[in-house]
Amino acid sequence: MNVLVTGGTGFIGANLVARLVQRGEHVRVLRRASSSLAALEGMDVEYIIGDILDEASVARAVEGCEVVYHVAAIATYWQSTPEQLYRANVEGTRLVMEACLQARVPRVVHTSSISAIGIPANGAPGNEETRFDARSARFAYANSKHRAEIQVLRLVEQGLPAVIVNPGIVVGVREYAMHIGSILKQFKQGHVLAVPPGRVCLCDVDAVVEGEIGAAERGRIGERYILGGENLTLHEIAAIVGEIMGRPAPRVILPRWSLEPIALAIDLYNRFNGQPAILNGEQIRLSGYIHSFDSSKAVRELGYPLLSFRGAVEKAYRWYVEKGFM
Numbered sequence: 001m002n003v004l005v006t007g008g009t010g011f012i013g014a015n016l017v018a019r020l021v022q023r024g025e026h027v028r029v030l031r032r033a034s035s036s037l038a039a040l041e042g043m044d045v046e047y048i049i050g051d052i053l054d055e056a057s058v059a060r061a062v063e064g065c066e067v068v069y070h071v072a073a074i075a076t077y078w079q080s081t082p083e084q085l086y087r088a089n090v091e092g093t094r095l096v097m098e099a100c101l102q103a104r105v106p107r108v109v110h111t112s113s114i115s116a117i118g119i120p121a122n123g124a125p126g127n128e129e130t131r132f133d134a135r136s137a138r139f140a141y142a143n144s145k146h147r148a149e150i151q152v153l154r155l156v157e158q159g160l161p162a163v164i165v166n167p168g169i170v171v172g173v174r175e176y177a178m179h180i181g182s183i184l185k186q187f188k189q190g191h192v193l194a195v196p197p198g199r200v201c202l203c204d205v206d207a208v209v210e211g212e213i214g215a216a217e218r219g220r221i222g223e224r225y226i227l228g229g230e231n232l233t234l235h236e237i238a239a240i241v242g243e244i245m246g247r248p249a250p251r252v253i254l255p256r257w258s259l260e261p262i263a264l265a266i267d268l269y270n271r272f273n274g275q276p277a278i279l280n281g282e283q284i285r286l287s288g289y290i291h292s293f294d295s296s297k298a299v300r301e302l303g304y305p306l307l308s309f310r311g312a313v314e315k316a317y318r319w320y321v322e323k324g325f326m
Contacts, residue, residue: 004028004065006052006096007072012111012167012208014039014174016069019209021045030061030072039174052092058099065103067216070096071111073148076179077141078280089144094151101160108162109215110152114201114226114293116145117166123199123290125231128166128224128297135289139282149224156222163219165211168228168293171312172205173319181320182278184313187238188245188326194252195234196259196287202237203229203295204312207305214302225302230309231292240310244317259288 003020007013008029020027021043028046031037050057052072062068074080074088093110100108118136120126136142152162175181186192211227219225232240235253242249254262263281270277298304320326 001067002026002028002065004030004048004061004068006030006061006068006070007111008045009035009037009039010071011039011172011175011177011179012170012205012212013069013071015172015205016071016209016212017043017045018174019213023213028061028065030057036176038176052096053087055095055099058095059103062096062099062103062105065105067107067109068096068100068105069109069111069212069216071212072096073111073145075141076177077139078277078283080140082140082144085140085144086147089141090147090151093148097152097155097160097162100162101155101158106161107216108160109212109219110149110162110164111212112149112164112166112224113142113145114166114168114228114291115139115142116149117224117226117293118142118146119289120292123292125292125294126226127294128226139286141282153222161221163215163221164224165208165215165219165298166224166226166293167208167211168201168203168226168291170203170205170208171309171316173315174205175316175319176323178325180316181325184241184245184317184320185326187241188247190247192238192250194250194254195238196254196284197234197256198287199231199233199290199292200237201226201228201231201291201293202309202312203227204307204309204315206312206315207307211298211302211304214298214304218302220301225298225304226293226295227298227304228293228295229306229312232309234287237309241313244310244313256288259284 263284
């Protein structure tokens, strides 16, 4: 079967490509000429050089494909402007989906995010019906992913056979960009002295890949599926990471009132630092919320496996060490 993965050189995309190749699929990857191929080393894939914002290369990439997995997006919102996020995440999604509709691709899976669902009310676990509210719209990345979903659903109404998946915070191997890895490295070096009071939804990249494939095979057109896992406080996460790395977990939990001044200070520092940011105020503000989500719909309909956060970190940590990142 001919399959296209956009964003195939990235973290989730590369793990998806590896699984599809293992299954015997003919995998095509749309990538920029400048993209690193480290995450796809040794894999038998076909490359289409282009960009999701270039209509001609997108049309070439989707031609003849039976499944298109649209994974490409800007996730490094702390290093991106709202305009950059909109262009890649919203306009890029629109162009890919329109190309799939034009080429009559039989099945499309759009990789969104729990950020597109929003911040659940009252601390209760959110689900696929949770409303995207004004609190969520304040955050540029969440807003871009939400608006990308609107583009997908608009084209579903025109006949696009698309399914949406919403991963949580993903942990696992092949994370060459070192987003999660940089946080773990800071922890290992003893630089994490306190944690915010929030709660987040974490998932193993291996589970996310199975959810993506399940969505292609069994997902209902026009539906979204949360691909989550354990909902843990940041203090609980620190304790688990500390046990794995043999480091004491920070005991201090920051009070919620302290997050806004910390966020403002970080943004001010980033403005004058002149180096790529590793953290921004938006992340600090988000870290005070309860981001719990329920994955039971994906478990029930897609056969999505619920894997532990501890297991995901153990695999990721071994991989970071093997690659010399830690």
